[in-house]
Amino acid sequence: MEQFFHELNQNYIDKEASLQWLKNDKFPFDEERLIIAAQDQGLFTNGFKKIAGLQKTDQCRFYHSPVESPSHLMSGCKILLPNGHYTARHNKVCRYLHWKICEEMQVDMFPDVRRPESPPITSNGNVTVFYDKDIQASRYIKDKAIKPDIVI
Structure with a gap:
């Protein structure tokens, strides 16, 4: 966790501009919470559920091979990617x-x-x-x- 915070503090990141969407208060609380969780790799994925001991498999629910993580779902899932999402x-x-x-x-x-x-x-x-x-x-x-x- 805390990956977003770590990335936000890199010298090539404009911290003020990166957080402006949060200051504008345009998203309802639940949407804001989901965006922050995704940025911090903290979504309730199968990978997270396995680490938490809630299930035995961490495989992607769509592709059934790699570990399901936020990064995998956003940019690497071979099922979601070809469908044009x-x-x-x-x-x-x-x-x-x-x-x-x-x-x-x-x-x-x-x-x-x-x-x-x-x-x-x-x-x-x-x-x-x-x-x-x-x-x-x-x-x-x-x-x-x-x-x-x-x-x-």
């Missing part, structure tokens, strides 16, 4: 960031962040923002990672 959440965040970047750079964009798709190229003459667009690379890039989410 992570991709859908990731795409929503990227769409919002793209919208905010274009707004900040004064690039003409659509008026509503909930628009289903962002255009792949937007520009105001001085700044061009690429969104989810293949980039040309003159050398090999591991795992063919030539399609970054956002390039300014």
